[in-house]
Amino acid sequence: AFKRKKQQRGPPSPPGFPIIGNLHQLGELPHQSLWRLSKTYGPVMFLKLGRVPTVIVSSADTAKQALKTHDIHCCSRPSLVGPRELSYNYLDIAFAPFDDYWKELKKMCVQELFSAKRVHSIQPIKDEEVKKLIDSVAASASQQTPVNLSEKFLSLTVGVICKAAFGVSFDATVLNNDRFDKLIRESFLFLGSFSASDFFPNGGQIIDRLTGLQGRRERSVKDLDTFYEQMFDLHEQGNKEGVEDFVDLLLRLEKEETVLGYGKLTRNHIKAILMNVLIGAIGTSAITMTWTMTELMRNPRAMKKVQSEIRNQIGNKSVITLDDTEKLHYLKMVIKETWRLHPPAPLLVPREVMSEFEINGYKIQPKTRLYVNVWAIGRDPDTWKDPDVFLPERFIDNNIDAKGQSFELLPFGGGRRLCPAIYMGTTMVEFGLANMLYHFDWKLPEGMGVEDIDMEESPGLNVSKKNELLLIPVKYLN
Numbered sequence: 001a002f003k004r005k006k007q008q009r010g011p012p013s014p015p016g017f018p019i020i021g022n023l024h025q026l027g028e029l030p031h032q033s034l035w036r037l038s039k040t041y042g043p044v045m046f047l048k049l050g051r052v053p054t055v056i057v058s059s060a061d062t063a064k065q066a067l068k069t070h071d072i073h074c075c076s077r078p079s080l081v082g083p084r085e086l087s088y089n090y091l092d093i094a095f096a097p098f099d100d101y102w103k104e105l106k107k108m109c110v111q112e113l114f115s116a117k118r119v120h121s122i123q124p125i126k127d128e129e130v131k132k133l134i135d136s137v138a139a140s141a142s143q144q145t146p147v148n149l150s151e152k153f154l155s156l157t158v159g160v161i162c163k164a165a166f167g168v169s170f171d172a173t174v175l176n177n178d179r180f181d182k183l184i185r186e187s188f189l190f191l192g193s194f195s196a197s198d199f200f201p202n203g204g205q206i207i208d209r210l211t212g213l214q215g216r217r218e219r220s221v222k223d224l225d226t227f228y229e230q231m232f233d234l235h236e237q238g239n240k241e242g243v244e245d246f247v248d249l250l251l252r253l254e255k256e257e258t259v260l261g262y263g264k265l266t267r268n269h270i271k272a273i274l275m276n277v278l279i280g281a282i283g284t285s286a287i288t289m290t291w292t293m294t295e296l297m298r299n300p301r302a303m304k305k306v307q308s309e310i311r312n313q314i315g316n317k318s319v320i321t322l323d324d325t326e327k328l329h330y331l332k333m334v335i336k337e338t339w340r341l342h343p344p345a346p347l348l349v350p351r352e353v354m355s356e357f358e359i360n361g362y363k364i365q366p367k368t369r370l371y372v373n374v375w376a377i378g379r380d381p382d383t384w385k386d387p388d389v390f391l392p393e394r395f396i397d398n399n400i401d402a403k404g405q406s407f408e409l410l411p412f413g414g415g416r417r418l419c420p421a422i423y424m425g426t427t428m429v430e431f432g433l434a435n436m437l438y439h440f441d442w443k444l445p446e447g448m449g450v451e452d453i454d455m456e457e458s459p460g461l462n463v464s465k466k467n468e469l470l471l472i473p474v475k476y477l478n
């Protein structure tokens with residue numbers, strides 16, 4: 001009787017089937033299916049995903065209870081198969097469980113890799129990469145041919161991260177453009193963790209082998225490993241110019257026999273950290289820029305307003321600096337509004353409960369998997385007036401920021417697991433967009449109207465625009 005009473009105090013739950021539980025209700029885009037379910041079952045609900053007890057929170061208030069009030073009870077990560085292989089057995093920041101190693105690693109990375117100082121030191125790299133982008137778009141403008149903006153934004157972030165992290169230009173690496181793009185996409189899918197072994201610890205691997213997922217995953221892990229090794233060779237041969245990059249720094253720490261938590265930093269630790277940089281930085285920023293341009297094309301009024309702000313601010317200097325972007329208040333609101341509707345990680349990264357706590361009076365048990373549905377929070381009519389309308393001005397007279405302090409808007413997550421590179425990510429996005437919006441006006445391809453722009457999403461840990469965004473640039477003559 002005691003046991004039943006306890007269970008009754010768990011969160012509401014949609015009925016499921018034996019064995020699979022509620023797994024069949026996830027669909028292709030779990031954040032959307034879970035959002036719909038939350039309308040019936042409420043902002044804290046319980047699902048059994050295969051064998052795994054799972055809680056989903058879907059409102060600003062319940063997210064605050066999880067990520068702030070009870071963060072210490074639920075800031076670990078579940079052991080997932082895809083991430084395990086890509087992170088050399090959880091030696092990274094994003095998927096490592098909550099322990100001393102993780103605490104010290106995250107602190108070190110915040111201070112050394114993702115610091116404001118480093119963001120400033122990589123500005124020349126961004127200038128150079130953005131100049132390449134402007135030149136290539138200008139070539140399309142002179143011929144009036146469409147530009148694939150999804151691809152351009154991806155090349156921009158790949159170019160910047162490759163130089164900043166590895167000290168080489170992307171073309172010089174073993175991975176040519178096509179394969180790299182695919183590799184990153186595949187890795188996102190694996191990190192998305194909706195794979196059979198994660199829901200059926202006994203037997204799921206057989207399913208993953210049959211579906212071919214296991215084989216694809218092994219190939220990705222191997223390709224990435226080759227890439228890291230190539231980078232180590234390059235740095236050890238010493239024939240590399242420029243400022244200290246991420247690999248230089250990490251190899252130096254290895255040489256100095258730096259101890260993090262339980263042991264010394266090794267090559268596998270370095271590879272796992274580099275994986276986080278690749279996966280954490282490239283997709284998220286490119287996805288944000290693509291969605292922003294998509295929303296602006298659907299909202300010509302906002303497009304006009306943001307372009308005037310940038311052009312008035314920059315004048316005819318034509319080179320945009322980090323200081324300039326600081327003053328682009330409307331652009332910042334446009335980006336926040338894009339994150340509200342299109343958070344690049346709509347369910348954040350799953351957490352695992354370590355000790356019992358309560359949300360809205362419902363008991364949450366240890367070992368439960370916890371998802372925060374940031375996508376649902378962004379569309380919650382109790383928080384946002386007219387949630388479907390793209391209206392950057394809604395941020396004028398409130399102080400909702402995107403840095404993990406306002407639980408209405410959590411593109412970078414929150415609590416102890418907050419993204420450590422908010423400044424690096426935000427400045428990347430602002431800089432890329434400011435340049436594309438300053439130097440060009442944008443038209444839809446011939447025969448296409450605003451109502452034809454599709455907003456379909458693609459599945460994975462990071463949700464991008466499914467179909468590529470093609471637009472025709474017109475050079476702005478200042």
Ligand code: HEM
Nearest residue numbers: 093094276280281284345348349412413414417419421425
């Ligand atoms: C627009 C850009 C970015 C967005 C929207 C973004 C978003 C996120 C989100 C949602 C999380 C999970 C937070 C949680 O579980 O509560 C995260 C974690 C993380 N991000 Fe970012 N990110 C961005 C840029 C970057 C960049 C540039 C890097 C590295 C160079 C990075 C590295 C990481 C790492 C290492 C974690 C794991 C933190 C942990 O588990 O403790 N991110 N990010």
